[in-house]
Each structure stands twice: as C-alpha cells, then as structure tokens.
Amino acid sequence: MSDSRERHFDTLAIHAGQAPDPVSGAVMTPITLASTFAQSSPGVHTGFEYARTGNPTRDTLERHLAALEGGAHGLAFGSGCAAMTALLQTLKPGDHVVSCNDVYGGTFRLLTKVFGPAGIDTTFVEMTNPENVEHALRPTTRLVWIETPTNPMLKVIDIERIADIGRAASATVAVDNTFATPVLQRPLELGADVVMHSLTKYLNGHSDVVGGALITSDDSLHERLRFLQNAAGAIMSPFDSFLVLRGTKTLPVRMQRHCASAAALADWLSSHAAVERIYYPGLKDHPQHELASRQMAEFGGMVSLVVRGGLPAARRLLERTELFTLAESLGGVESLIEHPALMTHGSIPKDKRLAIGIADGLIRLSVGLEALDDLQQDLDSALQESQRALEQ
Ligand SMILES: *Cc1c(COP(=O)(O)O)cnc(C)c1O
Numbered sequence: 001m002s003d004s005r006e007r008h009f010d011t012l013a014i015h016a017g018q019a020p021d022p023v024s025g026a027v028m029t030p031i032t033l034a035s036t037f038a039q040s041s042p043g044v045h046t047g048f049e050y051a052r053t054g055n056p057t058r059d060t061l062e063r064h065l066a067a068l069e070g071g072a073h074g075l076a077f078g079s080g081c082a083a084m085t086a087l088l089q090t091l092k093p094g095d096h097v098v099s100c101n102d103v104y105g106g107t108f109r110l111l112t113k114v115f116g117p118a119g120i121d122t123t124f125v126e127m128t129n130p131e132n133v134e135h136a137l138r139p140t141t142r143l144v145w146i147e148t149p150t151n152p153m154l155k156v157i158d159i160e161r162i163a164d165i166g167r168a169a170s171a172t173v174a175v176d177n178t179f180a181t182p183v184l185q186r187p188l189e190l191g192a193d194v195v196m197h198s199l200t201k202y203l204n205g206h207s208d209v210v211g212g213a214l215i216t217s218d219d220s221l222h223e224r225l226r227f228l229q230n231a232a233g234a235i236m237s238p239f240d241s242f243l244v245l246r247g248t249k250t251l252p253v254r255m256q257r258h259c260a261s262a263a264a265l266a267d268w269l270s271s272h273a274a275v276e277r278i279y280y281p282g283l284k285d286h287p288q289h290e291l292a293s294r295q296m297a298e299f300g301g302m303v304s305l306v307v308r309g310g311l312p313a314a315r316r317l318l319e320r321t322e323l324f325t326l327a328e329s330l331g332g333v334e335s336l337i338e339h340p341a342l343m344t345h346g347s348i349p350k351d352k353r354l355a356i357g358i359a360d361g362l363i364r365l366s367v368g369l370e371a372l373d374d375l376q377q378d379l380d381s382a383l384q385e386s387q388r389a390l391e392q
Contacts, residue, residue: 012067013252031238032057035051036050065248069177071188071215071217072219076241077213077235080106080201080212083213085114086214086229091142092119093118093120094140095120096122099111100126100148102153102155103145105151107147108124111145130161133162133166134165137169144172144173146162147178148176148180148295149179152304152345153357156281159187163192173194176197176198177197179201180300181203181251183251193218194214195213197213197215199212201332205250207334261301261367263280265372265379266282275307278304282298282300302364302365306361307361313387316382317382320385322382324337324375324378332366333369340364
C-alpha cells in the first residue's frame with residue numbers, strides 16, 4: 001500500500017507495507033528462506049543479495065512497523081535487546097546516556113554491564129520529573145532513553161517534554177514503546193527520534209517469537225543503524241518476521257481488550273482487602289493520570305500491585321493462580337503473573353530496586369484476553385489464599 005499514511009491505524013495494522021505476492025498472488029507475505037539471491041550481472045539484482053543484509057519477509061515487516069509508528073524506516077532484530085544494542089553501538093567511548101531509573105531489567109543490565117565497561121556511562125534518573133533530565137545532562141550526553149509506562153511501576157513519562165530537553169542538548173531521544181504499542185502512543189509524533197520495541201511482547205502478541213525493532217524518520221540515523229544491523233548481524237529470521245506480521249494484524253483489537261480488562265481489574269483490585277497498593281495509569285489517583293490521559297489513547301494491559309503481607313503472601317499468591325501463569329514476559333493473549341524482585345528485575349541491586357519501589361510484595365500482571373470474569377475469580381481466590389499465608 002503506497003498511500004499507507006492516509007489510512008486509519010486498524011487498516012494499517014492489516015495492510016501497511018504488504019501487498020499480495022506479485023508472483024503467486026499469496027495474500028499473506030511468503031516466508032522467503034533463501035540465504036542468497038541470484039544476480040543477472042555482478043551487482044545487478046532485485047534489491048536482495050545476501051539475507052543478513054536484506055530479506056523480503058523481514059523487509060516487509062520493517063516497512064510495516066515503520067508505518068505503524070508513523071516513521072520513515074524500520075529495522076527488525078533478533079530480540080529487543082539486540083535492537084537496543086544496535087542503537088547503543090552508534091555511541092562511542094566517552095559518550096553519556098541519561099535513562100529513566102525504572103527501566104526494563106535487561107536494559108539496565110545492558111547499559112551497566114555491557115556498555116558501561118565499554119566506556120559509555122549512564123545516569124539513571126526519576127524521569128517523571130523532567131528537570132532531573134536537565135540536571136543529569138553533560139556536554140557528552142548523546143542519548144536520552146525513555147521507557148513509558150515504566151516497568152514495573154507503571155509511571156508515565158512526558159515524552160514531549162523530555163524530547164524537547166534532549167533535542168536542545170543535541171542528544172538522540174529514544175523511547176521504548178513496548179508497553180504502550182503504537183495503538184496507544186506514537187513517540188515519533190511527540191518529538192522522539194527513535195522508537196524501540198521488544199516485538200516479543202504485544203506486537204507479536206502470541207508468546208512464540210523473540211524479536212526487536214527500531215523505527216526512525218531520521219535518514220542518517222537509520223543509515224547508521226542499518227549498517228550496524230548488517231555489520232553486527234543480529235537480524236530477525238524470516239519465520240519470526242512472518243509471525244510478527246501475522247500478530248500485528250490483530251494488534252488494535254487485542255489492545256482494546258487488554259486495556260478494557262486491565263482497567264476493570266485495576267478498579268476492582270484497588271478496593272480488595274488483600275491489596276496494599278495498586279499501580280495503573282488509568283486510575284484517577286495515579287500520580288500521572290492526567291499526563292497518561294493526554295499522551296496515551298488508553299492505559300495499557302499491565303497492572304502492578306503490592307499484596308498485603310510481603311514476600312510470603314506474594315509467593316503464595318504466585319503459586320496459587322491458575323489462569324494467570326507464573327512466567328516472565330508480557331503482552332501475549334494469555335494472562336501472566338510475575339514477581340519483579342525475584343524474576344524480571346533480579347539483575348537490579350536490592351537497594352536500587354527498593355528505591356525505585358520494587359518491594360518484595362510487588363506483583364506484576366499482564367492481563368490477557370481470557371474472559372474478565374474468569375480472570376477476576378482466579379485472582380480473588382489466589383489473593384484470599386495469600387492472606388492465609390499470614391495467619392499461619
Ligand atoms: C522484553 C522487553 C525488552 C527486551 O526485549 P527482548 O525481546 O526480551 O530482548 C525491552 N523493553 C521492555 C519494556 C520489555 O518488556
């Protein structure tokens with residue numbers, strides 16, 4: 001579809017970047033497994049030479065993802081972490097990064113344990129106050145890393161404000177849009193330079209792919225990233241590219257249901273006797289509710305809560321849910337429950353974890369597409385069980 005930007009998002013999700021296969025008429029993009037492509041004369045080819053450099057299935061996905069984020073260019077990688085790695089490889093020793101402190105555990109690990117020792121220093125700040133970014137800037141700051149809503153505290157960061165601050169400092173502003181998806185929030189339209197996704201989560205949506213992407217409208221940044229994608233080689237496979245193309249067709253419909261069920265559960269949990277605190281940007285008493293209402297179309301499918309009774313109660317709750325599967329990851333059709341302190345954010349030192357708010361009783365829910373009533377009953381009985389752990 002050539003005029004993709006004029007279409008509604010729900011239509012783009014199905015058609016953008018894709019046309020029936022010119023050879024067979026296949027309605028779904030074929031999975032092209034060839035590792036090399038025939039040339040009619042040296043250097044004369046169809047646009048594809050060698051499949052690390054470019055592959056038709058991945059190419060379709062990359063154009064598709066660019067359209068969904070309203071960007072000019074997309075690149076698909078073997079994981080979200082590989083996508084981030086490519087972006088960080090645009091930096092050089094001595095360069096400085098400012099990141100939000102409440103960040104995906106793997107992002108924290110990559111910044112501190114891989115790029116830190118390579119001479120790229122990161123300052124982690126509480127980004128719900130944009131002034132903290134201004135104070136953390138150095139003459140060498142080249143990248144500002146935003147993740148919003150944050151993981152797992154579901155704080156909301158003002159992309160437009162921080163993008164202004166980053167631009168004034170000539171730093172690249174990157175947004176990890178994994179939690180929100182382009183259905184709820186489009187950071188490039190808010191002034192960000194590049195969007196990163198873990199395709200593993202909502203975009204694929206079926207818990208059967210690990211993948212990542214970078215989307216930008218900055219031609220020179222894209223050229224550098226494309227070079228790194230090929231030179232470092234952390235590409236997404238044709239089969240995984242096909243699965244993500246399949247997944248995004250239902251993204252708008254899935255997000256609608258994820259958001260509606262999460263909002264209903266958050267509302268119900270906020271007055272549950274076994275729940276000490278609840279974190280969901282859609283609740284009126286969430287500290288950034290007003291910003292979330294402006295910045296996001298809806299409030300997402302993730303809910304965090306603190307169960308009364310700390311670790312023993314949390315452990316009991318996590319062992320007793322039946323529909324909410326105890327597992328890392330998020331954004332699939334099935335509901336998941338996890339314990340950030342022991343699981344996804346275990347790589348963050350305990351003092352830093354507690355300072356962010358990741359308490360021992362903190363539980364993160366990825367609300368899936370099962371019937372709301374069944375999900376509520378499942379949580380209710382497990383929460384009641386968790387409180388029995390206190391009585392013993
Ligand atoms: C999962 C995740 C990542 C990392 O992606 P992988 O595909 O697991 O490498 C980065 N950011 C967020 C917010 C995530 O949820």
